[in-house]
Every structure is written in C-alpha cells, then in structure tokens.
Amino acid sequence: MKNIIDCNNAKITVMGRILRLDEGIAFSYPGVSISFNVQAKNVELVAKCAVGKGRIDVIINNTLSKQLVIAKTPRTFRIFSAKHKQNVKIELLNRGESWHGVINLISLLIQDGELIEPPQLPDRKLIFIGDSIVTGALMERHPNAKKGPQLANAYQSFGMQLGRLLKAQVHLIGFGGRGLIQGSNMLASEAQLPEIFPLTIPVPPYTQKWPVDAYIPEGIFICLGTNDFYINTPDLSIFKRTYALGVKHLLNLYPDVQIMISEGPMLCDTSENEVKKRILIQSLKDLVDELKEPQLDYLACINCKGDNFDPHPTLAQHTQLARHFMPLIQQSLRWPEN
Template identity: 25%
Template sequence: MKKVIILAFVAMMCQQLMAIKTVPVQGSIIRPTDKHIQYTGRISFTNPDRPAFNYPGIQISAAFEGTSLRMLAKPKSGYFMAQIDKAEPFKVAFRGERDSVVTLATALADGVHTVKLMYVIEGYEFYPEFWGFVLDKGKKLVDAPALPSRKIEFIGNSITCGYGNEGLKKEEHFDYATENHYYSYASITARNLDAQHWVVARSGIGAYRNYGEAKSGSPRSCMPVQYEYTGYAYDLKLRQEASFLREKWDFTRYQPDVVCINLGTNDMSTNNYDLRLLKQGYQKLLQLVRQHNPQAKIVFLSGSMLYNKELQQVKQLLDGVVAEARKAGDAEVYRFDMSPISDDAWYGNDWHPNVYQDEKMAGELTAYLRSLMNWF
C-alpha cells in the first residue's frame, strides 16, 4: 500500500513538472502544501497541490532562504503583484500558453527573504492556480512574519476589483493589463490600517441586478447568490467548468472584524432598475453577511460612480436599510459615503476610478474605519 502511495505521488509531481515547459526547473521545488506558505482570500484547496481561486486580492506570502525565487502557476493565470522584502512591488504575468514559471528574484544576498504575492485581476476567465515556488538548490521556506490580526472583508463590484484603475482615459475599454486590485481603494485601505483584507467582488455584479440585465434582477448570479461560494461564476450552470466553483465557502475560515459592502452602481445601470427590489437585495445580502459573520461590524458604502438622482436614491435606500436593521436589533450596521469622481483627472478606463481616485477613496475610508474600529 505504501509503495502505491509513493508511486502515485511521484506520478503526480512528474505530471506537474511536465506542464512546466518554458524553462527547465532546477533547484528546490516547494509545493503549495508547504506549511510555511500563508494564504489569504477565498482559495479552494480541493486539490491541495493546485490551490484555485478567481477573486482579486488573493494573497500568498512566505519567507525563503537563498539568493533567488521563482514562482510556479497555471499558464494563463493572469497578473500578480509581487514584493520581495520591502522593495517596491512589481507586476508579474502568466499570460502565455506556456507561461508557468516566473522569476521573482535573483542575485539576492544569501540569507532569509520574504515574498508577498497578490492576485490583482478578476480570474473568472482564467481559473488561476498556484503551483508553488522554486528556490536555490538545498534551500527551504522558513517561518514567515505573522499575518495582521485585524481583518476586513470587502464585498463589491468593479470599483472594488480595481477595474481600469491603471488606465489613462475614460474612453478606453477594459483590459486586464489596466486592472490592478493592489492599487484599489480596498487594498490601500487595508495596508493603511495594517489589516488582512479578503475580497468577494466581480465587475458588473449587483445586490439584486447585474449590469444591463432585466429590471426584475439577476436571481442566479447577483451577490446574495455568489457570496455563498468560494469562487465566482457568471451563472450557476457555469459552475460545472471548474470544481472549485461548485464549492460552498466555509465561513469559519475567516471571520472579519468589519465587512464593507460597496454595491448599487450596477443595480442602477441603464435606467432600468426597481428600487423596491434593490432594497430587498440589500436586505437579503445583509442577512447573509450577518448570519455568517455574527460578530462583525457591517458598513454599507456608496461611491464613486453614482451621481445626481441615482446617487441620492442609493444613499436614501441604504440609510433606510441601516435604520431598519438597527430598529430590528442589529446595532452594528453602519453607513459611509466615499467621494464620487468629480473630474476627468480621476478617471481610469470606462469611466471607472483611476489609482488617484482610489487613493482618495482609501484616505476617506481609512479615516472612517480607524475611528469606527478604534484602529489607531
């Protein structure tokens, strides 16, 4: 029996290495199951050697010995931001059919170093997987610095994802190369507060109605449906494409101190919305979030892509949802409004906030959460 298990393991590792065709893999291969690797975010470990995910903001961190570091991932996984020690973060890409090995560091001083990785795009087309690290021969991972004790969850749409925030013009359309969650208001706020942040966000999603869809709503793919799952799928039928998309999320894996919900922009899109149904969507989502996070403070946000009548309607609606929740006995539900985009200088692609607007929103939200949570 032991021999069968060993042979199966060898076969699995050979299969994994055969998939890495871009360069010969030489050195110490560190599997994703190594106990020293720290993971944050909604990741499926159904196959522990191929951790899978598709929400932005997934983070992988470790401390390693030696002078170099390479990362292994499924080809066409998309974009990550990487930071070695305290150096400036940089973007790395797994975009080609054979891109499965990327060098993150070389010619470092021989010693112990840290790496932080963040998945910075929406991977609903790529189904990304992390396959491990490659170190200098004979080197290994060691204990990494502890993760922050403060915990935030962000629930949102394209604004939270960082859609187009590296773009230069509002007239230019979506490109994965210009989406960078690392520079989103959510990610910046978390760094400002020295907090973990986990993300459940997808462009186009709403509390009851996704962008441009029927006035009656998107009952199979709006946020109250998607919130229950480890990964995002356009439609429940598409969960057949990848096993992790069918996986219900285990909420015991992460209990945030505060949950920030930023939805409504897509619900109000194309002048085809029903405020009564939107309020029901907010209430249903609040009920789910509270059910799964009984101790968390919950903050409903507005901003930054709603204006005029629609902005006022959403604000009034959210004020009502919070007031009714408090009257019903939930005293830990709150409201905060971030600034709408006010000038062309603050736009990225497709009229979304650029990195400067993200920094502005993060500054506002940081100050609010610092006071609310007493995080000084």
Template identity: 20%
Template sequence: MTFGDRNPSPERGRRQVAPDAVTEQVHTTGRVKDLGKTLQFSWPGVYFEGRFRGTGLGVVLDCAAADYDVQVDGVTVATLVTPGDTTHWINGLRDGEHTVRVVKRNETPGDISTFGGFVATPGGAVLSKPAPRDRQIEFIGDSITVGYGNVSGTRDCDSEQLKRTTNTDVSHGALTARQLDADYQINGFSGLGMVRNVAGITPDATYRTYYDRALLNVDGDVWQNPGTWRPQIVVVNLGSNDFTDLTPGEPWTHDSLAAAYRTAYDEFLRELRTRYGAGTTLVAVGFDRNDEHVRQVVEARNDAGDRGVHYWFLDQSGLDFLGCDQHTSARDDQLIAGRLARFLSSLPTKW
C-alpha cells in the same frame, strides 16, 4: 540584479524539495480551494505571502488568464502577464532572508487560477510562513471595488487594455487594508448588482449568485472557510449596477426596482450577520444612485436592533474618474482609501 529566469537548469530543479501542502509555506486569506500541493482561486486581489533565504526564488503558477505582481521585500520585481503553467524565477537577490508576495492583479471570473507555492534556489530555503495580521477586512462590491481599469490613465479602453490596467492590489480596498495593517479579501465582481446587473444583463444571476463561491465559474461551488477568516469589518458596496438606466423589455419600474433592492440588501446584511456573528461590524456604502436606498436599509437594521451596521457615504469630491469607462483611477483609489480608513478607524471595532 536579474529577474525572470523561467528556465533554471535541470540540476536546480532536482534539488528542490516540494512541501506536503502549499499552505504550510504561504500565508493567504483569499478564497482558495485547497488541493494540498496547489491552491485554486478565482476572485481578484488574492495574495500569497512567504519568506525565504537565499539569492532567488521560484514562483509556481498555472494561469493563462490573469496577471500577477511578484513583490520581494516590498518591491515589485516582476509583473507576470497570463504566465501559463510555469515556475517563474527571481534571481540576483542579496544572499539573506527575504519576504515574497504574489498577488493577482485583475478579475477573471470565467477561469480558474492555480498557485503551486514557492521553490528555493540551491543553497537557499523556503522558510516558515509569515504570521497573519491581527485585523481582517472583507470588501464586497462590483467594479469600483475591483479597481476596474484603475491604472489605465484613460477612460477609453478596449477589452485587452482593461485586462492589463486593472490592478486590484491598488484598489481602494487593498490600500485601506494596508493603511490599517489588516489582511483582506476583495470579493468584487464587475457589472453585477444586488438584484439587477448593469444594463439588465444576465437577469438570471446577480452578485449574490456568486458570493458563496471560491471558484466563480463552478456552479454550486461553496468556499470552505478554514476557520481562520473572521473579519472584524465587512464593507459592502453594491448598487451602482442595479440603478443604471433601464433597458426596453426589463420587468422593472423605478419603484419596484428600488423596493426589491432594499429587500435584497436587508437580506444580504442578515446573511452576513449570521455568517460572521455579532462581533463583526458591517459597513454599507452609499454611492451614486443607491445612496438613499442604502441609508434606509441601514436605518431599518439599526431600528431592528442591529447596531453593528453602519452607513458610509463614498464622497466623490476630488475624484477624476480617469479609469477605464469612467471608473475610479489609481489616484482616486488613494483618496477613497484615506477617507475610508479614517472612517473605519472611528468604528467601535476594538482596534
């Protein structure tokens, strides 16, 4: 079996039939901007799933910033590192029907990525897209949610190592969703907080500045939900960056920061409730220094009559934090996913 032929013959290229719209041949729940023949996206962990018949397939991408895994029949057959504008060919498969999944591994908030769909090899065909899963979970958070440097095997990483060793597809959110057979979004942005970012950087923007966007580097962009994204559960894990040590010149005191954080968190949960309705369960994660503040916010929402907000403590016992810059490792993400999946299964979501 051979993989990765990027230079199919001109005859092969002429024999392909392009779909009228990429969404006709792929299943995706990520925040994408639908341009018809292409889909643009920015968030990490966005995935595209399809079906095809034949001995190979072309994957059409235009992205010079992010890395991707290509999985056929559940097995990773190629990792594309900043592939650029290309059709990447997977060849040498057994002749028959196959599934394919393309997933963005890392975060590139300053860049726009483009997916152009799948192309069949001669004699093959791109088949109708897979059915969506019945369950949907949205994960909102920072670097812990992204899977920051989780496959590095070391805490000491330079910027290039960080890019190559961040794999959102094995983050705890992605693993949790797979355990529960759910479609998912990983709407994570490293370094950002609810009201304050790590070390006080970029004080004029926080996570909430970007949450509504499909394309993170486009000011004012708003993701257009096609009406198919209706998560039964939304998991929010924001606050680790808010409570990093204050730096000289910042306008916060510990008390004013804590009060602003609780107020903003409450507002954000209200926004999520308005967006998704009473049928969506909201899970607020307590982690590290934000733990008690999150608990208070959840109790306040419950006291106000919203019983669909739940608190979950991210237990750090047994975690090695061997990811880049002492972040969770892939092993840690597996442990967290197991714990979180059990908790989510216990909630009254009618699953």
C-alpha cells in the same frame, strides 16, 4: 540544486479565498495573495491558469518587482534572483478579477535554499464586497491604453490600501459588472453578489463553498448599487428587501461583525446618474433606519468621476477613497487610530 516546494506548504502564508488542490492552490478573487520568507539565491514559480488568463504581482520585501501573465499552459517564472544567497520576503498577489482567470500556483523551485519562518498576517480582518470599483478595475490606464483586464490593479484598490493603513487582512469579494439584484448587463443568467459571496471561486465549473469559520471578519464593507442603477432604477422595494436579507444573513454568519454600507464613488458623471445616485443613497439610509441594527452603519462616499478615459476611479481617486473611509471605518469598528 533546486528544492521543489508545493504551494500548499505550511510555511506559505495565504490571505484570501483559495482552493487547495493535489498540485498547489487555485484562486480567482482579486487581492488573493500568498507570501513566504525564503533564504535562497534564486526562486522560480510554476503556475498556470485553469480558466482564462491571470496576472500576478510579484512583491519583494514590500516593493513591487514585476508582473507575471499566467496562461493555460504551465510555465516556470523566475521571480527572484541574486548573486548570493539572501533572506527575502516574497508576495504573489492576484491583481485581476475572477472573470479574468482562475490561477493555479503549482510549486516553487528554490535554488540553494529553503523556506524559513512564514510571514505573520495582521490580527484584524476585513471583507470588502462589491463590483469593479472594489476590485480596482481599469486603474492602470494611460492615454494610449485599451480597456481590458490588463488595466486592473487589486493591490492599489481602496480596500487593499485600507488594509495596509489599518493593519488588517483583507478579502475582496468583488465581481465586475455585478450588483445586488441586477448587473450592468441586465442578464438574468448572471449570478449577483448574494450568489457569489458564498463561493471559493465564483466562476464555472467551480461550485465549492468557502468555509465560514476559515475567516471571521471584524468588519464587512459593502459597496453595491452602481450596477443595479446603471441601466435603470431597480424596483426599490426588491432592492431594499434583498439588501436587508443580505445584512441579516451576514450577521447570522458572523454574529460579532460590524457591517458598513456605502453607495460608492460612481454614478456622478451625468445628471441622470446623479438622480439615480440620490435615490440609491436614500435607499441605503432608509435601510439603516428601518433595520435599527446597531451592527449596521451607513458610510457616505465621496464622488469620483474618473477621467476622460473612463468613469471608474483612477489610482489617485482610490487613494482618496481610502483616506476618506479610514476614519469612518475606525469609528464604526471602534478601532483606535494607528
């Protein structure tokens, strides 16, 4: 006998921005996850993609089990199976980006069992704002790989790794190719992070705003500038003014938050980009000096040149980034070492 559970069920724990629907939940930001404890023999998931195609990591008892590819046609996926009824924790995590797909998790089908007490999330809360670096783009590459959404891995992004190291919840508010004032495509029609940040799902036709009081972070880490400087150096006065307005807006939303800004690991693969990066770093340092805001810190990044496949950080480099930033974030937030 199968017990049908709507994915809106109170015994399902959510981390990340979601939109609650008549049937289940929808989301698109990388790293959004739902987790639940279940006592059952078999568990199935009914899901579809409202827009595009999505990919979900299935994590059983904190160990990656499989990856699901979610398409527009609703499908039932077997996510757990055992000979006998067992108690397990299952986590379903969005490994891709908003432009890959908007995922709709509709229901769980539980054979000979039920949901039990829900998993508890850490008390600490962080937000990482940025571009494809923050989202973990192109991380699953190999010598014969073709570039595309299938290579993304939000779970192993440096921000998600930091969340696990620091025992904190993490929201990744990232969007590949976008920047603070201009993206790598240089298209005026594309929304940049100041326009993306307020949205629950940042792709058309969705327009719903995320309720500010639903998640109050202790720290916000901003890694922007790579795409702004990618094609050409932007107008620095506009860049710094927009950044300053963004910092002030975040402090208005979250009066007790600590904001940490960094240039990120890229823009170091050519001599031309190295010059741009020095300008970006100086702009961020100037911003901190000019604002004189005790709740704003500049955190210097290490360089990661990617590899011969692509300049985006590799999995190993994301781990290096997490280890590099961990003590800096602890110091900025005055969090004791774990």
